[in-house]
Amino acid sequence: MESPNTLLEAIQYFSDEQVCIDTVASMRWMNGPVCPECDAASPYYLKTQKRWKCRECRIQFSVKRGSIFEDSPISLSKWLPALWLLVNCKNGVSSYEVARDLGVTQKSAWFMLQRLRLALRSRNFSSKMGSADGAGVEVDETYIGGNPLKMHKERRLKLAQARSKTVKAVDRYPGKATVMGLFDRESRQVRAKVVPNVKRETLQNEILANVERGSAIYSDQAVAYDKLAQNYIHETVSHADCYVRGQVHTNCLENFWSLTKRTLRGTYVAVEPFHLDRYLDEQMFRFNNRATKDNPLTDSDRFLLALSQVADRRLTYKELTGKVSTTGA
Ligand SMILES: [Zn+2]
Numbered sequence: 001m002e003s004p005n006t007l008l009e010a011i012q013y014f015s016d017e018q019v020c021i022d023t024v025a026s027m028r029w030m031n032g033p034v035c036p037e038c039d040a041a042s043p044y045y046l047k048t049q050k051r052w053k054c055r056e057c058r059i060q061f062s063v064k065r066g067s068i069f070e071d072s073p074i075s076l077s078k079w080l081p082a083l084w085l086l087v088n089c090k091n092g093v094s095s096y097e098v099a100r101d102l103g104v105t106q107k108s109a110w111f112m113l114q115r116l117r118l119a120l121r122s123r124n125f126s127s128k129m130g131s132a133d134g135a136g137v138e139v140d141e142t143y144i145g146g147n148p149l150k151m152h153k154e155r156r157l158k159l160a161q162a163r164s165k166t167v168k169a170v171d172r173y174p175g176k177a178t179v180m181g182l183f184d185r186e187s188r189q190v191r192a193k194v195v196p197n198v199k200r201e202t203l204q205n206e207i208l209a210n211v212e213r214g215s216a217i218y219s220d221q222a223v224a225y226d227k228l229a230q231n232y233i234h235e236t237v238s239h240a241d242c243y244v245r246g247q248v249h250t251n252c253l254e255n256f257w258s259l260t261k262r263t264l265r266g267t268y269v270a271v272e273p274f275h276l277d278r279y280l281d282e283q284m285f286r287f288n289n290r291a292t293k294d295n296p297l298t299d300s301d302r303f304l305l306a307l308s309q310v311a312d313r314r315l316t317y318k319e320l321t322g323k324v325s326t327t328g329a
Pocket of ligand 1: 035058
C-alpha cells in the first residue's frame with residue numbers, strides 16, 4: 001500500500017504494526033537504527049519480538065524507546081493516526097474526538113495529545129528572525145484565558161490557584177495569561193510564548209533574543225516598545241485610529257492570535273496556563289508548516305515532519321500533572 005494521503009488511509013496503513021515500526025524507525029533514525037544506550041549502529045532486528053538487540057551492549061530496545069511513545073501501552077496503530085489528526089485538523093483536535101475516533105479512553109487521549117505536542121515544538125527557535133535588509137518583524141502581545149465570570153465557581157478558584165503558581169497574570173487582565181508573539185515577514189514564520197508580564201524589560205529581552213539587530217520592527221504604540229529604536233528600525237501603528245499604515249501594521253500576527261483563540265475556545269474550551277505553552281507549540285507547528293504557494297506542504301509532509309521530532313523528547317504523567325518540572329529537550 002502506498003503511503004497515506006488522508007486520515008482514512010492513515011488509519012488503514014498504520015493498522016499493521018510492522019508498518020508503524022518501520023515508519024517511525026525511518027523517521028527517527030535517518031541513517032538506520034542506533035542503540036539508545038551506547039549509540040552503536042546496526043543492531044540485530046529480532047523479527048518475532050519486533051525489537052532490536054545491540055551488538056555492543058546487548059540490550060534490547062523497541063522503536064518507542066527514548067521517544068515520546070516510551071513506556072506507553074498504547075499501540076503505534078493508535079498513536080500515529082492521533083498524530084495525523086493533531087497536525088492536520090486546522091482547529092486542533094480534542095481528547096474527546098481522539099477517544100471516540102481511535103477507541104481509547106478520554107484520559108488516555110488527553111495524555112497522548114500532550115505528549116504529541118512535545119514533538120511539535122520547533123527546533124529552529126535558536127536562530128534569529130529578521131535581518132537588516134529583510135521584510136521586517138511584527139511584534140505584539142495578547143491575553144489568553146477563559147472569561148472567569150462565565151466559569152463555575154470551583155473551576156474559577158482552581159484556575160486562579162494554578163495561575164498564581166505558574167504565570168503571574170497582569171493586573172489589567174486578571175485570570176488571563178500574557179502571550180508575546182513575533183512574526184517574520186520574510187520567512188512567514190511565527191514565534192509565540194507565555195511571558196510573565198508586559199514590562200518593557202521582559203518584552204525587549206525577548207525581542208533582543210529573537211530578532212537580529214538592525215531589522216525593521218513593527219509594533220503598536222505600547223510604552224513597553226519604547227527605545228527599540230536603539231537597536232532596530234522601529235515603526236509603530238496606533239490601534240486607536242488605524243490598523244494599517246502601508247507596511248506598518250501587525251495584521252499577520254493578529255491573524256495568528258485569532259486562529260489561536262478560535263482553537264482554544266472552540267476545541268479546547270479552557271486550557272490551564274500551565275499547559276498553554278504546549279498548545280502554542282501545536283498552533284505554531286500548524287501555522288509555520290501550512291501550505292503556501294512557495295511551500296506546498298501536504299498532510300503527509302506535516303505528519304512526517306512531526307514524526308521526525310518524536311525522539312529525545314519525553315513527558316511523564318507526573319510532569320504533565322505538575323508534580324515534577326519538565327527538563328531537557
Ligand atoms: Zn548498545
